[in-house]
Amino acid sequence: DAGVTQSPTHLIKTRGQQVTLRCSPISGHKSVSWYQQVLGQGPQFIFQYYEKEERGRGNFPDRFSARQFPNYSSELNVNALLLGDSALYLCASSLGYGYTFGSGTRLTVV
Amino acid sequence: GEDVEQSLFLSVREGDSSVINCTYTDSSSTYLYWYKQEPGAGLQLLTYIFSNMDMKQDQRLTVLLNKKDKHLSLRIADTQTGDSAIYFCAQGEYGNKLVFGSGTILRVKS
Numbered sequence: 001d002a003g004v005t006q007s008p009t010h011l012i013k014t015r016g017q018q019v020t021l022r023c024s025p026i027s028g029h030k031s032v033s034w035y036q037q038v039l040g041q042g043p044q045f046i047f048q049y050y051e052k053e054e055r056g057r058g059n060f061p062d063r064f065s066a067r068q069f070p071n072y073s074s075e076l077n078v079n080a081l082l083l084g085d086s087a088l089y090l091c092a093s094s095l096g097y098g099y100t101f102g103s104g105t106r107l108t109v110v
Numbered sequence: 111g112e113d114v115e116q117s118l119f120l121s122v123r124e125g126d127s128s129v130i131n132c133t134y135t136d137s138s139s140t141y142l143y144w145y146k147q148e149p150g151a152g153l154q155l156l157t158y159i160f161s162n163m164d165m166k167q168d169q170r171l172t173v174l175l176n177k178k179d180k181h182l183s184l185r186i187a188d189t190q191t192g193d194s195a196i197y198f199c200a201q202g203e204y205g206n207k208l209v210f211g212s213g214t215i216l217r218v219k220s
Contacts, residue, residue: 033207042114042198042210043153056207090152096205097141103152 004102012108021076025093032074037088081109112136114211121217128186132199139201147196194218
């Protein structure tokens with residue numbers, strides 16, 4: 001079975017631009033979460049979705065948004081990019097516990 | 111609020127045991143996790159323990175949980191060079207977000 005897949009793997013954007021990151025969960029997993037990992041730190045929670053509804057939101061500005069589709073895949077959108085948004089963005093899926101993470105999208109904002 | 115703390119760095123010799131420690135603040139967390147991250151990669155779930163358990167063993171890995179002191183440890187027996195990575199402790203409730211520590215860098219010397 002395929003694990004959690006994320007695309008793209010790497011991305012370079014300019015300040016002020018918008019970006020969309022994509023995630024496909026493990027088959028059968030209805031919960032998808034997004035995390036931001038800045039270099040040298042642990043992952044920070046951004047969003048959680050379950051059955052297409054937002055279940056939780058971390059301490060991130062409104063420039064960050066997400067959604068989950070009927071097939072349980074998910075997108076994370078970030079508007080008006082800042083240099084500080086440069087990070088590894090991780091997606092995780094689960095059945096409720098034992099979260100499985102994807103390899104992440106490395107976003108660089110220049 | 112929720113907080114997870116880990117020591118920054120651990121260096122061991124190949125073949126020795128490694129013990130990585132973690133303290134957490136949220137006593138309501140039902141699950142405690144250990145994740146491994148290799149350079150440039152996502153997070154790999156190593157093991158987890160329910161809060162009603164004191165110990166869990168899985169091959170070379172032993173997790174000890176002291177609920178009174180809110181202390182979690184991961185022991186890796188017969189540490190190998192391939193175990194060199196960053197290890198993250200995380201806490202969470204069923205179906206909810208994970209709160210991560212800042213990670214412990216494990217260096218294994220041959």
